[in-house]
Amino acid sequence: MSDTSRETTPKLTIEVKDLYKSFGGQPALRGVSLVVPEGTTCVLMGVSGSGKTVLMKHIMGLIRPDKGVVLVEGEEVAKMNEPALNQMRRKLGILFQANALFDSLNVFDNVAFPLRERTNTPEPEITKLVNQTLEKVGLSHAATRFPGELSGGMQKRVGFARATILQPKILLYDDPTAGLDPLTTAAVNEIITKGKQQLGATSLVITPDVASAFGTADNLALMHEGLIVEYGPPEHFKQSQHPEVKAFLRNWLRRRSEQRPPKA
Ligand SMILES: Nc1ncnc2c1ncn2[C@@H]1O[C@H](COP(=O)(O)OP(=O)(O)OP(=O)(O)O)[C@@H](O)[C@H]1O
Numbered sequence: 001m002s003d004t005s006r007e008t009t010p011k012l013t014i015e016v017k018d019l020y021k022s023f024g025g026q027p028a029l030r031g032v033s034l035v036v037p038e039g040t041t042c043v044l045m046g047v048s049g050s051g052k053t054v055l056m057k058h059i060m061g062l063i064r065p066d067k068g069v070v071l072v073e074g075e076e077v078a079k080m081n082e083p084a085l086n087q088m089r090r091k092l093g094i095l096f097q098a099n100a101l102f103d104s105l106n107v108f109d110n111v112a113f114p115l116r117e118r119t120n121t122p123e124p125e126i127t128k129l130v131n132q133t134l135e136k137v138g139l140s141h142a143a144t145r146f147p148g149e150l151s152g153g154m155q156k157r158v159g160f161a162r163a164t165i166l167q168p169k170i171l172l173y174d175d176p177t178a179g180l181d182p183l184t185t186a187a188v189n190e191i192i193t194k195g196k197q198q199l200g201a202t203s204l205v206i207t208p209d210v211a212s213a214f215g216t217a218d219n220l221a222l223m224h225e226g227l228i229v230e231y232g233p234p235e236h237f238k239q240s241q242h243p244e245v246k247a248f249l250r251n252w253l254r255r256r257s258e259q260r261p262p263k264a
Contacts, residue, residue, distance in 0.1 A: 010037040013202040019068035028054045030226035041203040043213040046223030052206045093168035101147040108143040111161045133161045153184030171203040210252045
């Protein structure tokens, strides 16, 4: 028996086919197609206004397409009714730029929130799960502290703990390293990688941080004016001859050298 008979096509957790969306006659998406195979991390890059967030909002079912389809685990998002949408969203762990932590709740209660809100888990079990999750993100010592008392990176880790406490199969991150210093950025990248390893999750990440993107992605996609102009693994990307990829990487290198602090 040949080995090929045992080969299986990877399951596609997210499938976007020929997606179009305009706002007030202005096109934001102009025929976007993208697949994210199960258990992989895809990083979306592109200049401001290129359509990254609009694409992600379609996946979350927050925006309806003008044309084209978005499938999450084979189900068409635009055809879901409210209960089906809620059920689909339970599979999503969402970590956006603003951590949206509750300032009046301490770290423990912030992380426990989805369990208390969405499940009937008994309190002793909640305590166990939250403590385990805080340990994973290295925040066991901060359980009783409030968001205002934490560094930006610690807040991100609380956000990650809260986004993953229900063990989502799909993680969506929008600009998770925005405004963070290089050390904290490295910690967040580690979190993204951990998300994949610990949860076996499928991740879609938007980031302007090209170094993060190359470090975390199985596949990279570059958006330009509402289209994905290049898609593939980091090695493929680095060698891309596509003019928009070359311009994007050149700009990033220039900005990075400008941002380097002057030598003391
Ligand atoms: N609700 C909306 N109403 C009108 N226009 C919108 C809306 N949402 C997005 N747009 C427009 O769609 C285009 C794509 O926006 P989007 O937020 O997806 O960009 P982006 O690539 O995520 O940018 P950034 O990196 O700055 O977040 C922009 O021109 C934006 O102004």
